[in-house]
Amino acid sequence: MRVLVVEDEPYLAEAVQAGLRLEAIAADIAGDGHAALERLAVHDYDVVVLDRDIPGVHGDDVCRWIVGRGLGCRVIMLTAAGDLAAKVAGFEIGADDYLTKPFELPELVVRLRSLARRPAHGAPPVLEHAGIRLDPFRREVYRDGRYVALARKQFAVLEVLVAAGGGVVSAETLLERAWDENADPFTNAVRITISALRARLGDPPVIHTVPGVGYRLEADR
Template sequence: MRVLIVEDEPYLAEAVRDGLRLEAIAADIAGDGDTALELLSVNSYDLAVLDRDIPGPSGDDVARSIVASGSGIPILMLTAADRLDDKATGFEIGADDYLTKPFELRELVLRLRALDRRRQRARPPVLEVAGLRLDPFRREVFRDGRYVALTRKQFAVLEVLVDAGGGVVSAEQLLERAWDENADPFTNAVRITVSSLRKRLGEPWLILTVPGVGYRIGADADG
């Protein structure tokens, strides 16, 4: 999952970003409305966390832009305003959920995962393919009934591959979905992470390398 955090308080934004990373959620930060709109135009996000009171175009303006784009990105409004009228206005603009400052990071994570689940109603909460069972909310993976312990990054990569339903996912797409905008496109992090993930899952290999294209997951994968 990749999230855009639109928040003009740098310490709060960085704390949220770092906390989400610990939950295997990649996050980018925009400190103002113009930066938010720019990032939304060039990157693919699963969710947006918007502070309403930001420099430049407001959080409300950014929300309207997201809705108008037809991207379907769920919006969680993050604000100090807790009046019912303020919340009603946010929902009317297009917000899918509301969280008032101060808040617990754990609650934010739970709300983001719930929004992501609702966004992909066609996808079962627990993903299964080729004897692999992945629970995004409990962050648990089982292969043929055997629990597989994964690092946060390995889990994030596996979630993207399983979510592709057997389709090929390029290294660039993995960088975009499992890392964040600061990831070096020339790094070998994807190859190393996929290699270590294969070993954690065990034989027969489940992740197939498609030369020059990317990776996919399936029962016929052989390396």
């Protein structure tokens, strides 16, 4: 899962980013509405954690922009105001969920996973392909009915591969979706994580390398 945190309080934004990374959720930060729109125009996000009262383009207008362009990412509105009118206003412009500040990080993580689990564009909430069954909300993976324990980053990489439905996923895409915009493009983290995933999933191999292109998830025929 990749998340954009739009928050003008640097300490809060950085604390949320660090906490999400510990949960294997890649998180980028935008400090104002203009920066948020720039990142949304370039990167694909699963969920946007959006403070309503941000400088530049107002949070409500950022939400309208997301909805109007049919980006498909979910929006969690953040605000210091806890009154019903503010919440209704957020939902009316297209927000999917609402969180009042101050909030606890575990609650945000649960809400993020719950939103990411909702079907979007016809996608099932539980992902299945090539004998792999992956539940993003429960953080569970099964191969041919056998439970597979994965580390956080391994789970994040496998989620991208399963969602591709057998399509080839480049190392660059895996780095973007499972890490974040600050990841070193020359790192060997993807290769190491793929190797560890193969070992965890067992034989016969289900993750195949497409030389010069990337990786795909497909059971041997």
